Amino acid sequence: MTHPNSSSGDARDDHTGRFVVQPNGHRTPLSPHMEVWRWHVTMTASILFRATIIAASVGMVILTGWLAALAFGPDVYGCVLDCAASPLGLIVGFGLTVVLFSFILNGGRHLTNDTGAGLTLKSATLLSNIAVWAPVPLAVLFWVVLFATGRVSL
Amino acid sequence: MSGAAKFKNNVKISERHGASEWATERVALLILMPLGVWLASTAFTLAGASYETVMAWFANGLNAVLLGLTAVVFFGFASLAWKVIIEDYIHKPGTKAALIVLLNLICLVLAAASVFFITRLALGSAPLPAGFGA
Numbered sequence: 001m002t003h004p005n006s007s008s009g010d011a012r013d014d015h016t017g018r019f020v021v022q023p024n025g026h027r028t029p030l031s032p033h034m035e036v037w038r039w040h041v042t043m044t045a046s047i048l049f050r051a052t053i054i055a056a057s058v059g060m061v062i063l064t065g066w067l068a069a070l071a072f073g074p075d076v077y078g079c080v081l082d083c084a085a086s087p088l089g090l091i092v093g094f095g096l097t098v099v100l101f102s103f104i105l106n107g108g109r110h111l112t113n114d115t116g117a118g119l120t121l122k123s124a125t126l127l128s129n130i131a132v133w134a135p136v137p138l139a140v141l142f143w144v145v146l147f148a149t150g151r152v153s154l
Numbered sequence: 155m156s157g158a159a160k161f162k163n164n165v166k167i168s169e170r171h172g173a174s175e176w177a178t179e180r181v182a183l184l185i186l187m188p189l190g191v192w193l194a195s196t197a198f199t200l201a202g203a204s205y206e207t208v209m210a211w212f213a214n215g216l217n218a219v220l221l222g223l224t225a226v227v228f229f230g231f232a233s234l235a236w237k238v239i240i241e242d243y244i245h246k247p248g249t250k251a252a253l254i255v256l257l258n259l260i261c262l263v264l265a266a267a268s269v270f271f272i273t274r275l276a277l278g279s280a281p282l283p284a285g286f287g288a
Binding site: 060064068076077084093097100101103104111146151 | 229270282
């Protein structure tokens, strides 16, 4: 793995801040160390994608349960509908929409980076920020419209 | 797995099946992107919908096919993604192998169950357990 931003090898081109000025005035890269590193949003996006896949798996099991309820007829489906309309059901439903939007946006980030694109410091940070934060406002918007159009009510 | 390492475009070719699994996982994820957007719009359409409305939705063959595709591709993707998770955290060979077999079994059952239910719903079959013993 080569760092996309340090290909010039010139410390002055570095914007990561991972360089230190030595007592003799030389600028050298900060040595990697178990405890000396900074958190970056790309790490959050990366670990969140794994969490999202786990949550999405739970979501797809719930979807399979929904299919089973439908296949077992109106009575069973009615029970599922009541559960979904309960406060806990609505919270789970909101969570699942966050997970779905997170899966799409973070999956898009992952696929983009897999092709080798979007790996400069600036674009990687932007893609990660979108993948980490955008699912929540999108899910809120989704549910606001659901309630506003009367498809779901308390 | 012995012998000289093979190279393609100066990149070492995987000695086992890791590379194809990685590529399959990406292709599955790529297919799931548009299906995910479609699933979001579907969730919006069917949120709180009555049994009759949902059955009418399933009567449309395109909806049934797309939902079946989503389930099959997702559980295929999940089996590969969870395999990586298991390999990252479980290092005891026996436990690891057993968990991966269990994982594949669960994914297979879930995919098959989804397709089974979707097919029945799309065909407008009588509610279960019709014809299944009860």
